[in-house]
Amino acid sequence: MATILVTGGAGYIGSHTVIELANAGYDPVIFDNFCNSKPAVLARINKICGKNIPFVCGDIRSREQLEQAFNNYKIDGVINFAGLKAVGESVKKPLEYYDNNVNGARVLLDVMKEHKCYNFIFSSSATVYGEPDSVPLTEESPVKRANCPYGQTKVDIEYMCQELQKAVPEFSMVLLRYFNPVGAHKSGLIGEDPRGIPNNLMPYLTQVAVGRLPYLNIFGNDYPTPDGTCVRDYIHVVDLAKGHVAALNHCLNMPGTHIYNLGTGVGYSVLDMVKAFSKAIGRELPYRFAPRRAGDVVQCYSDATKAKKELGWSATLSLDDMTADSYNWQKNNPNGYED
Ligand code: NAD
Numbered sequence: 001m002a003t004i005l006v007t008g009g010a011g012y013i014g015s016h017t018v019i020e021l022a023n024a025g026y027d028p029v030i031f032d033n034f035c036n037s038k039p040a041v042l043a044r045i046n047k048i049c050g051k052n053i054p055f056v057c058g059d060i061r062s063r064e065q066l067e068q069a070f071n072n073y074k075i076d077g078v079i080n081f082a083g084l085k086a087v088g089e090s091v092k093k094p095l096e097y098y099d100n101n102v103n104g105a106r107v108l109l110d111v112m113k114e115h116k117c118y119n120f121i122f123s124s125s126a127t128v129y130g131e132p133d134s135v136p137l138t139e140e141s142p143v144k145r146a147n148c149p150y151g152q153t154k155v156d157i158e159y160m161c162q163e164l165q166k167a168v169p170e171f172s173m174v175l176l177r178y179f180n181p182v183g184a185h186k187s188g189l190i191g192e193d194p195r196g197i198p199n200n201l202m203p204y205l206t207q208v209a210v211g212r213l214p215y216l217n218i219f220g221n222d223y224p225t226p227d228g229t230c231v232r233d234y235i236h237v238v239d240l241a242k243g244h245v246a247a248l249n250h251c252l253n254m255p256g257t258h259i260y261n262l263g264t265g266v267g268y269s270v271l272d273m274v275k276a277f278s279k280a281i282g283r284e285l286p287y288r289f290a291p292r293r294a295g296d297v298v299q300c301y302s303d304a305t306k307a308k309k310e311l312g313w314s315a316t317l318s319l320d321d322m323t324a325d326s327y328n329w330q331k332n333n334p335n336g337y338e339d
């Protein structure tokens with residue numbers, strides 16, 4: 001089976017995807033510089049897979065370090081998870097975000113081209129749709145200028161991939177637009193381990209649940225939604241990981257640009273999430289209403305039919321699975337990965 005270089009493979013989504021790739025018979029090679037992950041994840045991945053997954057320590061901005069991976073393994077394709085992803089930080093450090101994400105993807109694609117490796121899957125995001133004109137979002141919904149540097153790096157990399165595909169038509173470029181990944185592997189061995197106070201809803205909920213934080217601040221309860229709180233399409237990270245396997249199965253060696261939403265097609269409000277999480281932990285999770293967060297879109301959920309029709313993939317895990325598995329991970333690892 002094909003050998004797949006998984007850049008950013010030590011991170012939250014990457015680690016889950018490495019496991020699903022191995023389960024499906026692919027040979028993943030992890031490439032990461034641990035700027036937002038910890039080496040401890042590697043042993044956990046190996047434990048779940050029941051074998052050693054090769055690892056190369058490197059930065060996607062370094063040609064030399066990428067060459068090391070390409071020279072040591074016969075790489076058939078690359079899934080690029082390596083990127084910085086904190087919206088607020090990107091506003092403060094735009095150059096770091098453009099350098100790491102856009103320049104990193106540029107160097108990676110250039111090295112791929114040189115090695116005649118033409119299968120690329122990119123971690124894009126529903127953020128490329130900006131504030132939607134209407135929901136659900138299809139792949140045809142307009143891509144908009146983002147309201148933060150993080151989001152704009154996703155828009156820019158999508159364009160870079162499309163332009164390169166036109167110039168080098170052998171490329172199979174797969175742009176996967178994730179909605180809101182949550183949950184963790186059933187084993188409780190791997191999960192999301194943000195640095196500092198979490199920006200995202202689910203890790204914040206899990207940290208309140210284990211007593212690391214006192215209560216959730218719900219950002220805004222006066223939005224034009226059924227309960228006044230914002231609506232998102234939360235997707236279990238294992239379903240998302242399997243979406244990458246389905247994309248590989250379908251798009252490997254299929255030249256062109258292939259764009260897919262990876263979501264469930266169902267929107268839940270922040271209050272829905274608090275209710276579901278309270279059910280998972282068997283008690284009321286404390287929360288307070290707080291002012292709106294700058295830049296939040298009101299509603300964002302996918303039309304997931306294209307991936308179902310073309311890739312034969314759809315999300316199967318429920319909201320109860322998402323909350324139970326997120327909590328299981330945090331309960332077993334109250335302080336995340338500890339080296
Ligand atoms: P993560 O931070 O857990 O994983 C990213 C990994 O990439 C980390 O292990 C980090 O050390 C590594 N990395 C970053 N820059 C690197 C570089 N220059 N060279 C080598 N390694 C590098 O994040 P995640 O949640 O797993 O997200 C993975 C990708 O998916 C990111 O590109 C992110 O923007 C995208 N995405 C995430 C979400 C989400 O909500 N988690 C939503 C949409 C898109």
Ligand code: UDP
Pocket residue numbers: 180199200201202204216217218219220229230231232270293296297
């Ligand atoms: N949210 C919240 N409190 C938090 C974190 C998030 O109320 O501490 C809300 C946020 O305003 C948004 C939803 O939860 O409406 C999802 O936020 P997240 O940052 O997880 O995802 P994104 O907004 O990037 O889709």
